[in-house]
Amino acid sequence: MMKRWRWPARLALLTAAFASATIALGWWGVPAAALVWGLLSAGGLDGEQLDRAALLAGAAAALAWSALLCAEAWRAPVAGLLHILVDVMRVPAPGLLAVTLFLPSALAWSAATVGATIAPTITQVFVVR
Amino acid sequence: MIAGRTLRLGAAVLMLAGGLAVAARPTGPVPPLGPFLDPVHGVWAVATSAELPRWHRARVLSLHAAVDVRYDRLGVPHIFATTERDAYLALGYVVARDRLFQMELQARAASGTLSEMVGQLGLDRDREMRRLGLPRAAEQALAALQASPSRFEMAQAYAVGVNAWIDAMPAAAVPLEYRLLGRRPARWAPINSLHLLNYMSWLLARDDEELLRARVAARVGRAAADALFPVHAQIQEPIVPSGRHAVMTDVPIPPPGPPDTILAGIARDVALADGPVQNAADAADAADRDDAAILGSNNWAVASRRTAAGHTLLAGDPHLDLSIPSIWYQAHLVVPGTLNVQGVTIPGAPAVIIGFNQDVAWTFTNVEADVLDHFAEVVDDSASPTRYKLDGAWHPLVQRIERYFGPAGEEIAVDTVRYTHRGPLHNVGSRWLSTRWTALDPSPTVDAFLKVAHAKSISEFERAMEEYLVPAQNMLVADRAGSIAIRSTGHFPIRAGDGLGTEIRDGTTSASDWRGYVAPADYPHSVDPSQGFLASTNQEPTDPATGHGHLPYLGSDWPGAWRAVRINELLSNDSAVTPETMRRFQTDRGSARADYFVPFFLAAARRAGVAHTDTPSMRDAIRRLAAWDRRYTSGDTVGGAALFEAAMSELTDRVWARLEPAPGEPRVATPSSLTLAALMRQPRSQWWDDPATTSVVETRDDVLVASLAAAYDTLVHELGPPAHRGWRWDRVQHVNIYHQFRYASLSRIGLPPQGGPHTLSPTSGTGVHGSSWRMVVELADTVRAWATYPGGQSGNPLSRHYDDKLARWMAGELDSLATPSRPSDLSEADTESRLTLEPAR
Numbered sequence: 001m002m003k004r005w006r007w008p009a010r011l012a013l014l015t016a017a018f019a020s021a022t023i024a025l026g027w028w029g030v031p032a033a034a035l036v037w038g039l040l041s042a043g044g045l046d047g048e049q050l051d052r053a054a055l056l057a058g059a060a061a062a063l064a065w066s067a068l069l070c071a072e073a074w075r076a077p078v079a080g081l082l083h084i085l086v087d088v089m090r091v092p093a094p095g096l097l098a099v100t101l102f103l104p105s106a107l108a109w110s111a112a113t114v115g116a117t118i119a120p121t122i123t124q125v126f127v128v129r
Numbered sequence: 130m131i132a133g134r135t136l137r138l139g140a141a142v143l144m145l146a147g148g149l150a151v152a153a154r155p156t157g158p159v160p161p162l163g164p165f166l167d168p169v170h171g172v173w174a175v176a177t178s179a180e181l182p183r184w185h186r187a188r189v190l191s192l193h194a195a196v197d198v199r200y201d202r203l204g205v206p207h208i209f210a211t212t213e214r215d216a217y218l219a220l221g222y223v224v225a226r227d228r229l230f231q232m233e234l235q236a237r238a239a240s241g242t243l244s245e246m247v248g249q250l251g252l253d254r255d256r257e258m259r260r261l262g263l264p265r266a267a268e269q270a271l272a273a274l275q276a277s278p279s280r281f282e283m284a285q286a287y288a289v290g291v292n293a294w295i296d297a298m299p300a301a302a303v304p305l306e307y308r309l310l311g312r313r314p315a316r317w318a319p320i321n322s323l324h325l326l327n328y329m330s331w332l333l334a335r336d337d338e339e340l341l342r343a344r345v346a347a348r349v350g351r352a353a354a355d356a357l358f359p360v361h362a363q364i365q366e367p368i369v370p371s372g373r374h375a376v377m378t379d380v381p382i383p384p385p386g387p388p389d390t391i392l393a394g395i396a397r398d399v400a401l402a403d404g405p406v407q408n409a410a411d412a413a414d415a416a417d418r419d420d421a422a423i424l425g426s427n428n429w430a431v432a433s434r435r436t437a438a439g440h441t442l443l444a445g446d447p448h449l450d451l452s453i454p455s456i457w458y459q460a461h462l463v464v465p466g467t468l469n470v471q472g473v474t475i476p477g478a479p480a481v482i483i484g485f486n487q488d489v490a491w492t493f494t495n496v497e498a499d500v501l502d503h504f505a506e507v508v509d510d511s512a513s514p515t516r517y518k519l520d521g522a523w524h525p526l527v528q529r530i531e532r533y534f535g536p537a538g539e540e541i542a543v544d545t546v547r548y549t550h551r552g553p554l555h556n557v558g559s560r561w562l563s564t565r566w567t568a569l570d571p572s573p574t575v576d577a578f579l580k581v582a583h584a585k586s587i588s589e590f591e592r593a594m595e596e597y598l599v600p601a602q603n604m605l606v607a608d609r610a611g612s613i614a615i616r617s618t619g620h621f622p623i624r625a626g627d628g629l630g631t632e633i634r635d636g637t638t639s640a641s642d643w644r645g646y647v648a649p650a651d652y653p654h655s656v657d658p659s660q661g662f663l664a665s666t667n668q669e670p671t672d673p674a675t676g677h678g679h680l681p682y683l684g685s686d687w688p689g690a691w692r693a694v695r696i697n698e699l700l701s702n703d704s705a706v707t708p709e710t711m712r713r714f715q716t717d718r719g720s721a722r723a724d725y726f727v728p729f730f731l732a733a734a735r736r737a738g739v740a741h742t743d744t745p746s747m748r749d750a751i752r753r754l755a756a757w758d759r760r761y762t763s764g765d766t767v768g769g770a771a772l773f774e775a776a777m778s779e780l781t782d783r784v785w786a787r788l789e790p791a792p793g794e795p796r797v798a799t800p801s802s803l804t805l806a807a808l809m810r811q812p813r814s815q816w817w818d819d820p821a822t823t824s825v826v827e828t829r830d831d832v833l834v835a836s837l838a839a840a841y842d843t844l845v846h847e848l849g850p851p852a853h854r855g856w857r858w859d860r861v862q863h864v865n866i867y868h869q870f871r872y873a874s875l876s877r878i879g880l881p882p883q884g885g886p887h888t889l890s891p892t893s894g895t896g897v898h899g900s901s902w903r904m905v906v907e908l909a910d911t912v913r914a915w916a917t918y919p920g921g922q923s924g925n926p927l928s929r930h931y932d933d934k935l936a937r938w939m940a941g942e943l944d945s946l947a948t949p950s951r952p953s954d955l956s957e958a959d960t961e962s963r964l965t966l967e968p969a970r
Binding site for chain 2 (some may be wrong): 077
């Protein structure tokens with residue numbers, strides 16, 4: 001039962017973490033939080049699990065920014081803004097939204113992967129010292 | 130295992146590096162995507178700052194006491210302060226809060242630093258400004274003002290207010306345009322206010338009469354050029370009432386003569402020096418000059434004895450390039466017992482420019498004065514001069530290195546701008562011309578506006594405005610005592626010799642220099658005329674035939690007489706004027722120009738007889754033109770306005786064909802419709818003869834009939850048959866109000882017009898000029914005012930105040946202005962937002 005809820009719970013927690021990091025630090029918060037997540041989650045995981053942890057970070061980052069956008073759309077005319085941005089940037093609305101969600105996702109996945117991959121090396125360095 | 134891990138790490142590092150690069154650095158025109166797409170601090174957050182919060186408090190250094198700002202339902206800030214300095218500081222704060230990007234953009238455009246914001250796109254404008262010497266003039270004006278700190282106190286306070294907002298601005302409130310450019314707002318310096326006022330001079334006071342005439346004389350000779358662009362208007366309806374109305378002066382227009390070879394050389398040099406881009410722009414301007422390119426304005430005032438309620442009335446209506454956000458920002462400043470002024474300011478200018486207080490209301494139209502002259506200089510080295518000759522001796526040129534930078538701080542161009550004692554020196558082909566321009570003189574313009582805010586009578590207003598220099602304005606003022614007055618105010622140069630500014634002068638002698646300026650006592654001026662009203666529409670200020678003493682030369686080729694004829698007719702027919710009448714007149718659709726020309730077309734068609742007019746299309750054209758009520762309305766079912774304008778366009782093209790460098794090319798200049806009106810009374814002038822038809826000599830009537838026939842065919846081709854209201858005026862003409870970036874979603878384009886060429890609310894050509902601020906003030910015991918402008922107070926395109934005034938502006942309606950004297954005068958229901966500025970301890 002516990003196992004069944006582990007990944008959704010992690011996803012929710014990570015989403016909240018990315019949202020908080022974005023509010024506090026701006027977009028830099030996403031790769032920073034993902035790197036920390038990668039470093040922390042590496043212990044005892046095999047390659048496949050590491051991949052899954054990184055993917056989880058990517059999904060959580062996209063979800064976090066989606067949630068933040070939805071929160072803004074609830075209190076402000078984001079649809080009107082989207083119309084303006086589509087005109088100014090000459091990109092279709094779905095494309096602009098996709099880029100908005102892909103960017104944090106890519107940053108989070110790559111930073112989490114880097115963090116998880118270098119974690120054992122860092123641990124080793126500390127142990128040797 | 131290790132290979133897989135390395136591979137994964139490599140892929141992740143690459144993606145992370147790529148992601149961080151596009152997130153942190155601009156890619157071509159695309160801003161850094163990280164800060165741009167950030168949903169909390171980035172572009173998406175712009176939507177959350179669209180509306181002002183219900184109440185906001187901010188602490189500001191150097192504020193003496195708390196300032197209470199109440200925004201009314203129109204988003205207009207009413208600023209209640211205890212000192213004048215605090216009031217102007219708060220003005221800087223609130224204008225920046227609504228219009229920060231516009232302020233910086235305009236200041237950069239005027240200071241020649243636009244390229245630092247937009248890169249190469251801004252370089253041509255930057256070079257123009259610096260070669261004209263405007264940024265240098267602002268620096269000199271600043272130095273002069275700093276020598277007397279009390280005169281500059283308000284501009285400094287204003288800058289403190291702007292910067293206080295920049296410092297306190299939440300991330301979400303950074304304007305959209307900065308995000309699109311990937312930039313942060315620059316700090317505001319007091320000199321920016323001077324740059325902005327120079328920008329108004331650049332906009333309103335840089336008529337190049339000499340070069341225009343040189344171009345025309347190069348085609349048709351000097352005598353014809355002088356007659357086509359005369360010093361005095363052909364229809365006299367002067368600002369200073371002369372007792373004569375719509376008087377046509379019958380001065381014969383000489384036939385086209387041989388080209389003036391000397392001026393042809395100058396015209397050719399100017400064309401070479403300007404380069405193809407500038408020439409294309411000049412050509413478009415010159416070809417449109419008559420109806421589309423001239424920025425006109427209206428103002429009129431009615432003395433208390435001619436108003437229904439017995440209170441003086443004043444209407445102001447400056448016509449400018451329309452833009453959204455507007456060039457104007459509404460504000461009201463109150464300092465109990467000291468100041469209570471309301472009206473419009475230019476974002477960046479620390480003063481109310483047009484407006485009213487409790488005793489006096491004022492508004493302006495542009496004089497269209499000739500305040501810029503060129504001098505042909507002799508220099509020591511035609512490629513890179515260091516000295517110029519004056520009175521037989523060599524004098525050193527002042528050299529100023531102008532460096533232009535791009536957005537990343539990289540140097541993108543360097544110029545050397547040289548100055549004689551007259552002003553900047555320009556290389557024009559093989560010649561060097563220096564420019565003397567009143568806009569380059571240090572001017573206490575800001576100070577004059579600050580003083581008039583306190584005026585209690587017409588005489589106090591006019592005394593305060595004696596300091597005002599440029600751009601020269603027809604300053605209309607009305608006071609609560611029932612008086613009205615108008616004075617053409619500004620620096621008008623006194624020239625040597627014939628006193629005119631229509632020729633390039635010899636720069637090698639100081640005898641060519643300006644001799645000084647017309648004294649304020651000699652400005653065209655009228656106070657409480659017997660007719661009981663005053664009106665100006667950029668027409669010639671004084672009727673030369675009535676000889677009001679010695680008349681100084683102010684300029685030439687005056688536009689505006691058609692609107693003057695119309696408004697004077699409306700005002701003289703109404704001896705019980707109301708504020709509502711004033712409002713209605715502002716968007717009156719009648720046209721004195723159509724009243725003048727239409728009978729000529731109809732008479733020509735009648736005289737031409739069956740041989741020329743007995744075709745279905747010509748019969749229909751005549752019927753429609755005759756049935757037209759000569760009003761530019763969407764209810765014009767006969768399509769008369771569209772047909773008349775097309776016929777006028779055909780007529781203009783045919784009559785002035787000799788001003789085309791080659792058949793089909795844009796004209797070097799287009800004489801005004803007043804010149805065309807004068808030519809109508811010379812039916813056998815050689816100007817009517819088509820140079821392309823050597824075997825026939827055309828007369829006026831031939832050209833009028835041919836123009837009407839061609840206009841009908843053109844409209845059928847472009848709009849289809851006229852049935853079913855297909856030629857409605859609002860199908861032909863639109864109003865287009867562009868955002869500075871010209872994106873459709875930020876602009877408001879394709880709007881219905883409120884008039885036509887030369888109506889009181891004129892619309893013509895590309896529809897980008899028009900009424901930028903309409904105001905009616907009634908100076909009763911309690912002042913009442915109504916006003917609007919196309920757009921809204923906010924620069925945020927998602928705010929309801931971005932364009933909330935537009936619908937009423939299009940309908941010709943005005944908003945009633947709140948005039949609270951203290952915060953409690955504005956009820957909670959009428960208060961949309963509050964801002965409290967407190968001194969930072």
